[in-house]
Amino acid sequence: MRSLFSVTLLLLLALTLAVEANKRAKHHKGGKHAKSQPSSECSSAETQYGKCVPEQGDCGDGLREAMCKDRTEKIKCRIPCNWKKDISDCKYKFGAWSSCDAATNTKSRSGTLKRALFNAECQTTVKVSKPCSHKVKKTRGEKKSN
Incomplete structure (x- = not known):
């Protein structure tokens, strides 16, 4: 009876190890x-x-x-x-956002080329813009006034 229990335990252990090894092999990304x-x-x-x-x-x-x-x-x-879709294969280092232009309600910043991915043809400098935020940012010490 003891030998049957030992053999069953060894088979269960071997099966568990095989399943774990298979899981690791499937999830390895290389x-x-x-x-x-x-x-x-x-x-x-x-x-x-x-x-x-x-x-x-x-x-x-x-x-x-x-x-x-x-x-x-x-x-x-x-x-x-x-x-931005047209510069997605190019990586740029951008400066800070400019102040909001009231006439166009946009702010902009420029970036210089850091590297081109996948042999892409990239511009050496780019300028991007986005709409200004309507929220006024508060500094840390300010509290809401009701």
Whole structure:
């Protein structure tokens, strides 16, 4: 009876270990950029990347074409929803927002190019604008007056 119990316990332990190993293998991602790199033998310098095209709307998860030699692959990409579509493959360092222009009710800031992703053609400087906030920001010491 003891040997049957021991064999059953060993089989249960082996089954548990096999299931855990299978779970780990399924969830292993293979590095930060494994999903976004094409699976061909081409280096990133040889690969030409197309624009990221979102699956729905104008931001979120999408696909881009990666072309190398005679192969074209679709790879996953993402356009942040708070980012400008025409400069999404370019990373800029932005200055502070300007004061609100009362005539247009907008404020703007400019940015200089930090790096271009996926061999994108980027402008060296860009200017972005957004509507002014209607709320007046209070400093830390101020309290509401009723």
